[in-house]
Amino acid sequence: MPDDTDPRTASVGSAGSDDPRSDFSSWLDENWDPSSSLLSWRERLVDAGWAMPSWPTSHHGRDLPAWTDEMVKDELTKRGAVGLAPGAGTTLVAPTIREHAGKALRHALLRSTMTGAASWCQLFSEPGAGSDLAGLSARAVRDGDRWIVNGQKVWSTSADHADYGLLLARTDPEAPKHRGITCFVIPLQQPGVEVRPIRQMNDYSSFNEIFLTDAEVPGDSVLGEIGGGWSVALSALHHERLFGGLGRPPIRDTSGRLFDEARKEAQEHMRTYQWYPQRQGRVDLLPSALRAAGLDRDPVFRQEIARILSMQKISEWTAQRAASLRATDRPTGAESSIGKLATSEIARSAARLHGMIAGVEGLLTGESAPQGGLIAEILTSFPAQSIAGGTDQIQKNIVAEKVLGLPRS
Ligand SMILES: Cc1cc2nc3c(=O)[nH]c(=O)nc-3n(C[C@H](O)[C@H](O)[C@H](O)COP(=O)(O)OP(=O)(O)OC[C@H]3O[C@@H](n4cnc5c(N)ncnc54)[C@H](O)[C@@H]3O)c2cc1C
Numbered sequence: 001m002p003d004d005t006d007p008r009t010a011s012v013g014s015a016g017s018d019d020p021r022s023d024f025s026s027w028l029d030e031n032w033d034p035s036s037s038l039l040s041w042r043e044r045l046v047d048a049g050w051a052m053p054s055w056p057t058s059h060h061g062r063d064l065p066a067w068t069d070e071m072v073k074d075e076l077t078k079r080g081a082v083g084l085a086p087g088a089g090t091t092l093v094a095p096t097i098r099e100h101a102g103k104a105l106r107h108a109l110l111r112s113t114m115t116g117a118a119s120w121c122q123l124f125s126e127p128g129a130g131s132d133l134a135g136l137s138a139r140a141v142r143d144g145d146r147w148i149v150n151g152q153k154v155w156s157t158s159a160d161h162a163d164y165g166l167l168l169a170r171t172d173p174e175a176p177k178h179r180g181i182t183c184f185v186i187p188l189q190q191p192g193v194e195v196r197p198i199r200q201m202n203d204y205s206s207f208n209e210i211f212l213t214d215a216e217v218p219g220d221s222v223l224g225e226i227g228g229g230w231s232v233a234l235s236a237l238h239h240e241r242l243f244g245g246l247g248r249p250p251i252r253d254t255s256g257r258l259f260d261e262a263r264k265e266a267q268e269h270m271r272t273y274q275w276y277p278q279r280q281g282r283v284d285l286l287p288s289a290l291r292a293a294g295l296d297r298d299p300v301f302r303q304e305i306a307r308i309l310s311m312q313k314i315s316e317w318t319a320q321r322a323a324s325l326r327a328t329d330r331p332t333g334a335e336s337s338i339g340k341l342a343t344s345e346i347a348r349s350a351a352r353l354h355g356m357i358a359g360v361e362g363l364l365t366g367e368s369a370p371q372g373g374l375i376a377e378i379l380t381s382f383p384a385q386s387i388a389g390g391t392d393q394i395q396k397n398i399v400a401e402k403v404l405g406l407p408r409s
Contacts, residue, residue: 020068024050024075032081034254038261041082042115051084051114059098060110067327077249082262085116086269088158093120093166095239100183100223100232109185116265121162123153123186123210124233131394133168134177134230138212140169140184147184147217153210158272159195160208162188166236168229175227183229185221192216202380206272240389241336278374278381280343281350283312285371289357301357308349315342334403337395344386351382
């Protein structure tokens with residue numbers, strides 16, 4: 001047994017049949033209990049190694065092949081059971097902690113992050129450092145057994161209700177910019193952290209400005225090496241793209257304590273992400289909008305909707321190809337950047353077509369506006385799609401330099 005084994009998972013092993021699907025199904029027969037609390041169900045799932053079975057047994061997994069992570073989602077869906085918590089904690093932070101945290105920090109945070117007991121946000125972007133993230137200037141200075149942090153972060157989704165932030169700060173201003181950065185776990189509920197929500201042009205308020213004034217980080221709350229934060233950041237951004245596309249089992253419309261708690265959690269989550277479907281352009285609404293406007297026989301509109309729907313299908317296939325490469329442990333190539341660019345183009349085209357169908361009235365908000373104001377919401381939300389998680393231009397630079405091997409501009 002590796003010496004960093006978490007005592008809670010010490011009994012978990014990959015000892016099972018050579019059919020993980022039937023092993024998991026049998027485990028569900030014995031353990032899925034909708035009358036338990038949401039947290040105790042998720043703790044059971046995580047402690048048994050079934051939350052992410054491809055992870056090592058010492059890290060709450062079962063050392064199984066990559067495809068079993070998707071298999072778990074399928075089986076939970078079939079059973080109507082609830083999966084892991086939504087949000088950055090499970091998609092972005094947990095895999096980053098698993099790979100980069102030392103033993104003590106991992107034991108302290110991985111389990112509670114996977115169950116959703118600890119919630120997270122990403123404190124990377126700054127007013128002067130977005131695409132050029134390595135140019136960040138928030139400073140962390142060692143002070144005995146703690147770090148003191150000063151600086152400003154911005155666009156931090158969910159920071160207004162998160163317990164912890166995954167923070168990038170400069171620890172060596174003399175070092176080349178990519179080498180002087182360290183990645184920290186910062187507790188957000190402290191006097192040195194001020195969170196100010198930002199009102200967006202679509203009238204939602206999902207992200208925040210963060211002012212760090214002598215904020216404290218415990219000395220051992222470092223991910224990776226001191227000065228090695230850039231590789232931790234790249235790993236977190238990789239997980240954001242990889243896991244961000246993974247769906248979760250839908251929550252059944254059934255009464256019972258666990259389902260009630262899961263629905264409440266999803267509602268809370270949707271307070272932040274309610275406008276995200278509009279950000280993707282609401283392609284699903286286009287055919288009915290076209291018919292309602294009597295434009296479904298117009299060749300120009302028909303051609304445009306066919307183009308958008310085809311692009312959406314191709315993008316789905318690209319995502320499936322990437323998922324199947326991952327599931328068989330084969331390296332992926334340009335899929336995540338191409339997929340990100342495609343979602344931007346689809347959102348842009350769909351928003352434009354919604355605007356053409358609705359005409360100038362699409363700009364109206366309120367209940368009497370077209371689709372109850374939804375068109376205006378699409379028009380003010382879609383630009384975020386080509387910015388969040390790396391802008392279109394940055395994705396094109398990645399494809400040009402890393403995939404096509406073109407020289408840096
Ligand atoms: C919905 C949403 C949620 C977000 N959530 C978070 C979060 O939780 N945490 C967080 O830390 N950040 C978050 N962000 C911030 C996001 O990561 C940044 O907005 C993004 O990286 C771009 O940085 P910027 O806004 O500073 O733009 P800039 O980097 O200033 O870019 C401005 C323009 O210049 C272009 N540009 C910049 N550099 C180059 C280049 N080298 N080559 C070509 N063009 C270039 C860009 O493409 C863009 O068009 C979020 C953003 C959005 C929209």
